[in-house]
Amino acid sequence: MELTTLRELLRGTLTESELRLLPKRFKRIxxxxxxxxxxxxFHRNQEIAQRTMDFTGAKTxxxxxxxxxxxxxxxRLRVIAGDPNTETVHVENGCQFRLDVARVMFSPGNVHERGRVAHLVSPDEVVVDMFAGVGQFSIPIAVHARPSLVYSIEINQVAFNYLLENIRINKVGHILRPILGxxxxxxxxGVADRVIMGILHVTHRYLPLAMKVLKPEGGVIHYHETVPSRLGFKRPVERIIRAASGREVEIINQRVVKRYSPGVDHVVVDAKIGKKK
Ligand SMILES: C[S@@+](CC[C@H](N)C(=O)[O-])C[C@H]1O[C@@H](n2cnc3c(N)ncnc32)[C@H](O)[C@@H]1O
Incomplete structure (x- = not known):
């Protein structure tokens, strides 16, 4: 839901110029x-928070x-109203994610991308999720596609503990192999038919690794990057081709996941990488 509606709700409470300062959207996790x-x-934060809770049913x-x-x-979050507990269960694409929103990141704006990828995976695939978080990609892949194996790698102990919990509550322990590190x-x-590179800003540094993670006969990578909107998909595609160092590259899809900041898009490129030479 957009805050334009909340804007309507706060009409009469906030001044016209304050109403114009309200952000368009808010996240709900x-x-x-x-x-x-x-x-x-800031000086109106309690009225705004109270209206948000009344209107959306949010408890915090x-x-x-x-x-x-x-x-x-x-x-970096601060609770300003309601229940101080920020550990929650978020439901997305038919999967449950337990997480503490104040301690680990979760971007609800990527919901369609996560659903899309889950439906591309075939039943006998091996998937490597290089930046698993709390299981944002790995869990829906395991729940909806039932591949033979998903390696879910996560470096942050807090996120990793939630990943373990989410594997348990979604009952996919026989498909997911969590790896801390x-x-x-x-x-x-040399194991993957598909590699998920769900991280931003540093993704290109891991492209040579993704090529090694793929099976020698090749496979698909899902490469995420933030790019100035005017540049489109040029830079990510060039980076993939460079990292493939002579292996065949077929771009099978490219899309904007979301607007990241003014003039900058979060994009994803699906690239089919050919046989190792
Ligand atoms: C931005 S979050 C994204 C989670 C999920 N992939 C998504 O797209 O919704 C990136 C995650 O990668 C983890 N991470 C960062 N560097 C890593 C590395 N070198 N190896 C494994 N995990 C890493 C972070 O701790 C974080 O949980």
Missing amino acids: GHVAILNLPKDL VAINEGKIEGRFREP DCSEVAPR
């Missing part, structure tokens, strides 16, 4: 609503206090 509240609206309202940064992609060190080599 389980029982928690997360707002990007501009500083100029938190605000973003900075960008998600660092290797572990840890959020840095994928550059622990990813199995």
Whole structure:
């Protein structure tokens, strides 16, 4: 739901100029609503939070206090109203994800991408999810596609513990093999029909590794990147071709996952990589 509706709800409470400062959207993860509240609206945060809870049924309202940064992609949130507990269960694409929204990142804006990939996987595939998080890609793949094996690699102990919990509650322990560690060190080599590279900003550094993780006869990689909208898919495609170092590359799909920031898109490129030379 968009905050334009909340804008209507707050008409009469906030001034016209304050209403214009309200962000367009907010995130909802389980029982928690997360707002990007501009500083100029801070003094009204309790009224805004209360309306958000009344209107959406969220039990907790938190605000973003900075960008998600660092290797572990840890959020910076502060609860401003409601239940202080930020551990929740979020339901997406028919799967359940337990997580603490204040400790691990979860981007509800990627919901369609996660559903899309889950439906591309064939039953006998081996998948390697190089940046598994709490299982955002691995769990729906295991639930909907039932591949022979999914290796889910995660470096952050907190996210990894939730990954283990999510494997348990979605009953996919016979398909998912969770691995704690840095994928550059622990990813199995030469095993995958499909590699998921669900991370941003540093993805290109791991492309040579993804090529090694694929089976010698080749397979598909799903490569994510943030790019200035005016550049389209040129840079990610060039990077994939360079990393393939002579192996055949067929771009089978490319799409914008979401607007990342003004003028910058989060894109994904699906590339079929040919036989190892
Ligand atoms: C941005 S989150 C994305 C999770 C999920 N792939 C998605 O797209 O929704 C990236 C995750 O990769 C993990 N990570 C970062 N570097 C890693 C590495 N070298 N090896 C394994 N996991 C890593 C982070 O801890 C984080 O949980």
